[in-house]
Amino acid sequence: MNVVAFARAKQGTGASRRLRNSGRTPGIIYGAAAEPQLIEVDHNTLWYALKKEAFHASVLELDLDGAKSQVLLRDVQYHPYKQLVLHIDFQRVDANTALTMKVPVHFSGAEESPAVKLEKLLVTPVVTEIEVRCMPKDLPEFISVDLSKLEKGATIRLKDIALPKGVKLASQQTNPALVSVVAPAAEEPAEGEAPAAA
Incomplete structure (x- = not known):
């Protein structure tokens, strides 16, 4: 399964709120001996992907501004009562590490x-x-x-x-x-x- 993401420059509560209001979800990619990378993804696409079982238990291909890497979904934060994803975490996968x-x-x-x-x-x-x-x-x-x-x-x-x-x-x-x-x-x-x- 594929995930399309974009680099996110600004962080903090205000920036994340503005991002969500524009239909994007803030997130992060970390792991595989590389620096953590702040990202944003389209909220509606993400919302429907999260309803699929395979999205939670498969190696995903993440396209970050054209650069592809393999990742796992590691954490999702939902709004307590709205149909809203507040934040998402992905972990990079090293093909040579179990x-x-x-x-x-x-x-x-x-x-x-x-x-x-x-x-x-x-x-x-x-x-x-x-x-x-x-x-x-x-x-x-x-x-x-x-x-x-x-x-x-x-x-x-x-x-x-x-x-x-x-x-x-x-x-x-x-x-x-x-x-x-x-x-x-x-x-x-x-x-x-x-x-x-x-």
Whole structure:
């Protein structure tokens, strides 16, 4: 995904306010042993890009006044109640340095699994993203987890999933269950009421 940015000369609260009033969002690029660079980006373009999952978990190509570099989205500040991005941070990516990033988890196949089809159980995702470590070229947009063979009583844990080539779990992570498999809640009669006759 591409981001078009422009160098920003002025900083401070007043300058940032004027920038936002003109339809631009102030930001910064830092990292990769280079000086931090103040930038501005078109607010509306940025707002719609931020709605895309891949924008948050992919290496982005940033075009700064014609000079291209690879970056990661590192922080976004939103207005408390307006549809407004107040500030955005990007980190430069070094193609030769491994990075640690949180990546979304996509679940599929639950409806076809024995747990749902045969046992009528409910399968609910517990983990929505995991932290991985890899080289920038190997960073996946998401991790896919197939639930089609999930059975009653089975547990799929973080360390059970197959990761794409070149990707490994970030160190020091626990090994949580990725999904919850439970029976649907039965409606119980209110206290004092007799169960309805069959």
